[in-house]
Amino acid sequence: MKCSIAALALLALTACEAQPEGEPVARARIDGQQQAATPSSEPTPAETLASQVESACRSIIFEDAPLTHCLAVPARHRIDMALGSDGKPYRSLTDFAAASDGETIAFAMNAGMFDDEGEPIGYFVEDSERLHKLNTADGEGNFHMKPNGVFYGSGGEWVVRDTDSFLANVTERPEFGTQSGPMLVVDGKIHPEITQDGPSKLLRNAVGVDDEGRAHFVISNAPISFGKLARFYKDELEVKNALYLDGNVSLLWNPATERLDTGAPIGPIVVVRKKASE
Template sequence: MRSFDRLTEQTPSESILMAMNGGMFNESGNPIGLYVESGEQRVALNTNEGPGNFHLMPNGVFWGGNGVAHVDTTEHFATLEPANPPPFATQSGPMLLVDGKLHPHFAADGESKHFRNGVGVDKAGKVHFVISDDLVSFGRFARFFRDEAKTPDALYLDGAVSALWDPAGGRKDGGPPLGPLIVVTKQAKAG
């Protein structure tokens, strides 16, 4: 969809609780790793080597459905990959935390500083979407997930293209075209 404004062409804005860009993408805006939407796998799991943050191993997958979410390394997800795709999944990278430990290639406060966004799931199963309001290193961003959000596993979603739409908070970022989007909507009441 490339933007939050285009998102509202398919999803009524009053039903959106939160939207965030959700994973690495190519020049056309298509995901470069696993992408599953509404149970339909649109892009396969990517285990190829290559340049850039996506290929800074280990990378990972944010996935789940039916009220349950997970962040797993790509390697671990590949061993779990069910016969049928989960309701949602997006692959990105690098992992920020794996079992509470920072990615092995991160310096405590490295020179690469960008606006960053990511996702982690705490031990109670609560999903934490985080976006920085300032330029941060991978190490500092990962420590936020570990020390503040208390998520044992966390996944980097993007950097310079980080964007959030938080209707309740009055925030709707613009900027460069986006790739995959993670959208949280209100549940329709039964009956």
């Protein structure tokens, strides 16, 4: 449904358009903290549901675009990569979810570009094992829209770097890593080849790490341009380095709200797990 002019003016970080199945429309700030409800307003059933579950993901609006923003915090989460089981790629979040304990997972998302068999086309590390080497080749497509980059980490230290910086500075193998492209934001500046709001609009997802070391995962709930997604990271999240993960195949699994996206086959998966309570 269409949003009224008054609703857009409020920018209450809630989408006027219908949200994906299972994803509550929650009034929340982009840092993931719950925002106080307006005393005079009656909570919707979706907002009531959101208040009863602990979700790392919130539905928000940026420049009229509905997004889902998922926040991973080192004190509460750890990050892994997953590709498949018994040598066979999962190819869907449905298959990954069937093989996983949803109680231990905050959320999962597709995490980088892949070939026809679902294998990564760039650097990929799972459980400290490098399954694919860094790709510095030139070529066509989004992956080769340089600078591209790597999202990687060990323990609670997570980083996004452009590929050249990764090659020059990272000497020890991380516990996890995935390469994709293009970079959306590089050292606080939007990728030089990304226009303000280009004609290419798809469901897209990305990741960026802020100065506090938190990883911000974003997936659009409607087609979005590179430029708008990059501005969200730069201007709203104030993330200095953000990496595009993919488009058109972008999917999210959020067990807390029972959102499990289906679609075209995927490859690498990033898994944000809950840390066990002390």
